Structure formats: structure tokens, C-alpha cells
Amino acid sequence: MSFTFFTPGPAQLYPTFEKHLQTFVTDQLGSISHRSQQYRDIHKFTVDQLRILLNVPASHAILFLGSASEIWERILFSCVELESYHLVNGSFSKKFYDYSNSLNKYAHLFEKPMGESFVASEVVVPEYAELICTTHNETSSGVQMPVSEIHKIKQKNPSKFIAVDMVSSAPYPELDYSLIDTAFFSVQKAFGLPAGLGVWIVSEKCLQKAEYIKNQYSIGAHNDLPTLWKNALNNETPATPNVMGIYLLGKIAEDFNKIGVQNIRKETEQKAALIYKFIEKTTGFTPFVKDKANRSQTVVVANTELVSTDIIKAVKSQGMVIGSGYGKYKLNQLRIANFPATSLEDVEKLIHVLGRI
Amino acid sequence: MSFTFFTPGPAQLYPTFEKHLQTFVTDQLGSISHRSQQYRDIHKFTVDQLRILLNVPASHAILFLGSASEIWERILFSCVELESYHLVNGSFSKKFYDYSNSLNKYAHLFEKPMGESFVASEVVVPEYAELICTTHNETSSGVQMPVSEIHKIKQKNPSKFIAVDMVSSAPYPELDYSLIDTAFFSVQKAFGLPAGLGVWIVSEKCLQKAEYIKNQYSIGAHNDLPTLWKNALNNETPATPNVMGIYLLGKIAEDFNKIGVQNIRKETEQKAALIYKFIEKTTGFTPFVKDKANRSQTVVVANTELVSTDIIKAVKSQGMVIGSGYGKYKLNQLRIANFPATSLEDVEKLIHVLGRI
Numbered sequence: 001m002s003f004t005f006f007t008p009g010p011a012q013l014y015p016t017f018e019k020h021l022q023t024f025v026t027d028q029l030g031s032i033s034h035r036s037q038q039y040r041d042i043h044k045f046t047v048d049q050l051r052i053l054l055n056v057p058a059s060h061a062i063l064f065l066g067s068a069s070e071i072w073e074r075i076l077f078s079c080v081e082l083e084s085y086h087l088v089n090g091s092f093s094k095k096f097y098d099y100s101n102s103l104n105k106y107a108h109l110f111e112k113p114m115g116e117s118f119v120a121s122e123v124v125v126p127e128y129a130e131l132i133c134t135t136h137n138e139t140s141s142g143v144q145m146p147v148s149e150i151h152k153i154k155q156k157n158p159s160k161f162i163a164v165d166m167v168s169s170a171p172y173p174e175l176d177y178s179l180i181d182t183a184f185f186s187v188q189k190a191f192g193l194p195a196g197l198g199v200w201i202v203s204e205k206c207l208q209k210a211e212y213i214k215n216q217y218s219i220g221a222h223n224d225l226p227t228l229w230k231n232a233l234n235n236e237t238p239a240t241p242n243v244m245g246i247y248l249l250g251k252i253a254e255d256f257n258k259i260g261v262q263n264i265r266k267e268t269e270q271k272a273a274l275i276y277k278f279i280e281k282t283t284g285f286t287p288f289v290k291d292k293a294n295r296s297q298t299v300v301v302a303n304t305e306l307v308s309t310d311i312i313k314a315v316k317s318q319g320m321v322i323g324s325g326y327g328k329y330k331l332n333q334l335r336i337a338n339f340p341a342t343s344l345e346d347v348e349k350l351i352h353v354l355g356r357i
Numbered sequence: 358m359s360f361t362f363f364t365p366g367p368a369q370l371y372p373t374f375e376k377h378l379q380t381f382v383t384d385q386l387g388s389i390s391h392r393s394q395q396y397r398d399i400h401k402f403t404v405d406q407l408r409i410l411l412n413v414p415a416s417h418a419i420l421f422l423g424s425a426s427e428i429w430e431r432i433l434f435s436c437v438e439l440e441s442y443h444l445v446n447g448s449f450s451k452k453f454y455d456y457s458n459s460l461n462k463y464a465h466l467f468e469k470p471m472g473e474s475f476v477a478s479e480v481v482v483p484e485y486a487e488l489i490c491t492t493h494n495e496t497s498s499g500v501q502m503p504v505s506e507i508h509k510i511k512q513k514n515p516s517k518f519i520a521v522d523m524v525s526s527a528p529y530p531e532l533d534y535s536l537i538d539t540a541f542f543s544v545q546k547a548f549g550l551p552a553g554l555g556v557w558i559v560s561e562k563c564l565q566k567a568e569y570i571k572n573q574y575s576i577g578a579h580n581d582l583p584t585l586w587k588n589a590l591n592n593e594t595p596a597t598p599n600v601m602g603i604y605l606l607g608k609i610a611e612d613f614n615k616i617g618v619q620n621i622r623k624e625t626e627q628k629a630a631l632i633y634k635f636i637e638k639t640t641g642f643t644p645f646v647k648d649k650a651n652r653s654q655t656v657v658v659a660n661t662e663l664v665s666t667d668i669i670k671a672v673k674s675q676g677m678v679i680g681s682g683y684g685k686y687k688l689n690q691l692r693i694a695n696f697p698a699t700s701l702e703d704v705e706k707l708i709h710v711l712g713r714i
Contacts, residue, residue: 005388007388007390009597010387010389010390012388013388017387018382021382025378028359028360028362028370030367030370030374031367031368031370032367033364033367033680034552066423066424066553066599067596069579069595069596069597070427070580072578072579073577076578098578099578102575103577103578188387188597193387194601195391195597196599196600220430220460221455221460222429222456223427224459238426239424239425240366240424240426240543240545240552241424242423242551242599243551243553
């Protein structure tokens with residue numbers, strides 16, 4: 001039986017994935033040297049396509065690492081000499097904060113319960129905090145922070161660095177990189193690829209800070225920003241990278257660009273509207289996030305009256321896989337991913353099946 | 358045109374790779390949750406197959422990271438509070454040493470020119486060094502350190518930790534894990550898989566040391582040993598792993614186990630003997646490593662009279678790809694990988710073509 005995955009990552013693979021994988025195999029790209037022109041061309045293609053897709057200016061590099069979690073660490077090593085500041089409203093923003101503590105930084109915390117978001121007007125960044133860590137899309141709770149609020153925080157704090165976790169939303173958020181110093185995502189979410197690759201967008205100002213810190217403290221040895229940056233100038237990585245992941249990401253980004261990122265965003269909103277409408281009007285379901293402005297367009301979280309694992313089982317028997325609640329919400333919430341890999345028809349079918357439970 | 362790759366990594370993909378990849382795609386394993394029983398079963402299968410293949414006892418965990426380079430860093434964070442000691446005879450052993458310096462450890466160095474190896478009797482480990490870093494197979498120079506010498510170093514220094522880089526030789530070296538505290542490799546070499554996964558074999562004693570250090574210093578935030586270990590007990594990883602790489606590695610390790618690791622080692626030696634015999638007796642080629650006992654069985658390095666890039670071009674026109682020399686040896690050396698993915702017939706064909714140049 002073949003399933004359609006509405007899980008928040010790993011997720012449904014993008015429809016063109018198999019075709020691109022076949023080309024990768026046929027062209028023997030799994031065997032090419034990562035120091036060859038053939039590799040550098042692939043690397044550059046992926047960077048160029050992502051630059052177009054996400055409107056990333058030349059001031060920012062696009063770097064490839066093992067995972068978004070690894071990028072949390074590398075951002076903290078690079079941009080924080082002593083103090084960071086974290087907006088925490090779920091498990092993943094909390095982990096970013098935990099990483100800062102693990103690196104023996106002084107991590108300031110502004111925490112809200114799961115399901116709530118932040119507005120710029122309430123954010124007061126401590127004087128000595130060097131980096132503001134925000135999460136555009138909290139995968140655990142389905143809260144999406146409006147991009148305009150993220151931009152406002154930076155405008156209020158122009159001397160601080162700001163980082164945006166868009167792991168489970170890129171390419172949906174339209175970030176303004178004249179304001180955003182660094183952002184990152186992983187490929188097993190909205191890009192519909194197998195896991196194993198994190199993408200780090202990072203400005204030259206962050207590089208300068210990393211170089212400054214490196215003169216005084218260790219900023220780690222593996223994938224430190226100055227070394228990553230130097231290699232990226234030559235379309236390479238310091239260590240042997242996930243060539244397959246980088247190749248496939250470039251191809252999917254190209255597919256997205258052919259559709260047009262604005263069309264992808266529009267379709268994402270249309271599909272999300274359908275799902276939210278369904279859980280609002282259907283007995284047994286309510287949206288977990290009360291404030292409509294903060295409801296995620298890419299990971300919808302619903303409270304359920306029935307035990308959610310029973311719903312998941314019933315939906316699976318109809319060929320669809322949806323996610324359980326996160327952590328303590330495992331049994332009374334559903335998480336429904338709304339990524340480009342699932343079409344409007346897929347979403348309609350899911351709603352139809354959910355409605356009959 | 359389809360090529361046979363004799364490059365030292367990324368390398369020829371193992372003949373069963375495509376079949377296993379097809380199963381991965383058909384079974385939609387790229388979409389499964391990394392917190393599901395289905396994932397845990399895959400994870401456990403790969404660990405179990407590697408445990409059989411490499412004869413790894415229960416005292417050691419088998420962990421999955423992004424690359425062998427990442428593992429260098431995690432070993433140093435975990436096993437070295439203040440001082441490490443490095444046997445350096447090429448570019449990769451040198452990088453392991455550089456990583457220690459980058460983490461602000463005091464890194465002791467015993468360096469020899471490329472092409473030379475170490476014997477246990479000449480190794481005097483400084484009193485306060487906590488970890489001895491050895492490289493079983495120097496991919497840059499084609500020097501292989503006999504396993505017996507590595508074991509002897511540990512026997513002479515039982516209170517020190519010993520690490521073995523077997524990136525480009527595993528599963529060839531028959532390590533005795535009652536002596537070896539930690540070892541590691543990556544999958545794009547002798548396992549014939551696309552790059553993007555590093556495997557870390559590490560003992561409970563290293564874990565205890567990591568926990569001890571963590572009480573006093575930062576040992577990093579991402580993939581730190583105590584967190585990796587805790588997750589591994591449940592057949593999981595802290596962050597979303599390269600599920601595809603882990604699945605394929607388990608399948609290839611199973612294939613190796615069906616053949617029998619001793620048979621793979623024997624065939625590796627037979628093929629290496631053919632290549633060394635050829636470069637010894639053929640005008641225009643000489644082995645770079647003078648001492649036969651130290652010649653790598655998995656990465657053969659030959660000095661060439663002709664410019665090696667010309668030889669590489671000529672060989673490529675016959676459907677085979679061989680590696681250039683490393684760094685300053687780029688133009689007057691060849692590196693020929695001898696991994697399980699290339700058969701005796703492939704090697705005979707390569708020798709035939711090289712002989713006609």
C-alpha cells in the first residue's frame with residue numbers, strides 16, 4: 001500500500017524526487033569527487049536556485065551542513081561571544097536555548113506556553129545579548145510568528161544579530177535579508193526530500209563576528225563559519241558533503257522556481273485555509289493555536305476529542321499518514337503538515353476521510 | 358558512458374546499492390518518522406549488522422553522525438580534557454591534530470613525512486596526554502599502519518584512550534575492541550555508498566570521560582556523546598538523521614556479512630597485490646610507500662613518470678576513473694582505491710589499460 005504523508009518531517013517526498021534521484025544514479029553522481037568541477041557545478045547550481053527562491057542577497061552565504069540542529073550550534077559559536085536571547089514557545093525553540101547553555105553561553109529566556117506567539121512590542125532584548133533567536137515556525141505547537149514581527153524586532157534592535165529558525169516553513173516565509181542576519185532550514189520538511197542535510201543562510205557580518213570570537217575563544221573545529229565560508233567561495237565544503245542531498249535540493253528548488261515561490265506560498269495558504277476551516281467547523285476538532293494570525297501555514301495542530309492515535313490509525317487505513325501531538329500532547333493533538341509535496345486534491349481527500357471519523 | 362570508479366572516496370558504489378535504494382523508495386522510507394518503531398527497527402538492523410561485521414562488543418556503541426570529520430571533533434570533546442597526542446603522516450591525520458588545536462586543547466605531535474608509518478616501539482606518549490590519535494589508513498599518502506602496531510601502542514599505554522581513524526579502510530582492519538576505545542569511518546569509501554554519513558564506534562569508558570568533562574567544560578551542544586548514547590539505547594539519534602544512509606549502510610553491511618568479512622579482506626589483499634605488482638614491475642610507475650608492511654590495501658598510491666593527470670585522462674577514455682595525487686603530489690602521483698565495490702575483473706581491466714599507456 002502506498003501512503004500520502006502529512007507528517008511534519010520526515011514528510012511526503014516531492015513528486016519529482018524519484019525522477020531526480022534516477023538522474024543522480026544514472027549519472028553516477030554518488031561517485032564523483034567533492035573536489036571536482038563537476039561537484040562544484042552542482043553545488044553552485046543549488047546555491048543559485050536557493051538564492052532565487054528565497055531572495056538571498058550576495059551579502060549572505062548559503063552553506064550546507066548535516067542538520068538544522070548542527071546549525072543551531074554553529075550559529076551560537078559564530079555570533080555569540082557571551083550572551084544570547086531566546087524566544088521560546090515550544091520544544092524546538094527550547095532546544096536552541098539549551099544548545100546555548102551547553103556551550104556555556106549566558107542564554108536569556110523569554111518563554112511562553114506552547115500555542116502562543118510573540119509580538120515585537122513585548123520583546124525587550126537584554127543589553128548585552130548579542131543574538132536574538134527566533135523561530136518562525138514551531139513544529140511542536142503549530143505556532144507561526146508573523147515575518148513582520150520578526151522584522152520589527154530587528155528594526156528595534158539594529159545592533160543585535162537576529163537568527164530565524166524556518167526549519168519547517170521555508171520557502172514559505174518571505175524574509176528580508178537586509179534585516180535578517182542568519183536563517184536556516186532542513187530538507188526533510190517543505191522541500192520534500194529525505195533527511196540528512198541542513199541549509200544555513202548567513203551574512204558576512206556573522207562571519208566577521210565569528211572571526212573576532214575565534215581570535216579569543218574556540219568556536220569549534222568542525223564546520224566553523226570561517227572555514228565553511230572560505231570553502232563556499234569555491235563552491236565546496238570543508239568535509240565530504242551529502243552530495244546526493246545537495247544535488248536533489250537544487251533540483252527541487254529549480255522545480256519550485258519554475259512554479260514560482262509566490263504561487264507556492266499562495267497554494268500553501270489555500271490548503272491551510274481548507275484544513276483550518278475543517279477543524280474549526282467539525283465536532284471533535286479545534287485549532288490548538290487560538291490567535292489566527294499565529295496559526296502555522298505549514299504545520300497545522302488540532303486538539304482532538306478522540307484519542308488522536310485512534311484517528312491516526314483510522315486515517316492510515318485510508319492510505320494517509322498524519323502526525324501525533326508533540327510530547328505531552330501526543331494523545332490529544334494531531335499535527336498535519338501542509339508542505340508543497342501534498343496537493344490541494346490530497347488535502348481535500350484527507351479532510352474527507354477525517355470528516356467521516 | 359558508464360564509468361568504474363577507482364577513486365578514494367566518493368568511490369564506486371557497491372553493486373547492490375541500486376537495488377537497496379529502490380526498496381528504500383518503494384517502501385517510502387524517506388517519509389517515515391525518525392521517532393517511529395519502523396525507524397528504530399532500521400537503526401537497530403544497521404547497528405547489529407555492523408556489530409557482526411566489525412566484531413564490536415557490547416561495551417561499545419555504534420553511533421551515526423554527519424561525517425567522519427564531525428566525529429574527530431566529538432572524540433576530542435569527549436575524551437580530551439586538556440591534552441591529546443597525534444601520530445601525523447599525511448593530510449587527514451594532520452586535520453585531526455588541527456581540530457584539537459581549534460578546540461583549544463594542547464595537542465602533542467609526532468610527525469613523519471608522507472609515505473612513512475609508525476611502529477609502536479618509537480611511540481612515546483607524553484605523560485599528560487589523555488588520547489592517542491592514530492590513522493589506520495592515510496588516504497592522502499596510501500600508508501596503512503599495521504593493526505598490530507596500533508594494538509601494541511595501547512598495550513604500552515593502557516591508561517590512555519586510543520582512537521583509530523579507519524575512514525578509508527573499514528571493514529578491512531581487524532581491530533580488537535578490548536584494546537581500541539574508539540574508531541570511526543565514513544560510508545563513501547569501502548562501503549560504496551553516497552557520502553553524508555559518519556559512523557562512530559565508541560566505548561562506555563569514553564562516555565564516562567565525556568560525562569566527567571561535561572561537568573567542568575562545554576563538550577559542545579550538538580551530538581555530544583552522552584546525548585548520542587542515551588538516544589542510541591533506544592535506537593534513535595538526537596536530531597533527524599540521514600535515514601537513507603543508515604538504511605543503505607545496514608543493507609550493504611548485511612551483504613558483506615553474507616560474503617563474510619574474512620573473504621572480503623582476502624579479496625582486498627589479492628586485488629591490492631595485483632596492483633602493487635603492476636606498479637613495481639612497470640616502467641613509469643613506482644610505489645610511493647617504500648616499506649611493504651605499510652602499503653595500504655585499500656588506497657594504493659603510485660609515483661608516475663608521466664604527468665598523472667594525463668594518465669587519468671587516458672584511463673577515463675577507457676571508462677575508468679582513478680584519483681590524482683593529494684595536495685603537492687597532485688601531478689606526479691596516482692591514487693587507486695581498492696574497495697569491495699570493484700571486482701578482481703575490474704582491477705585486471707584497469708591494470709591492462711594502465712599497462713598500455
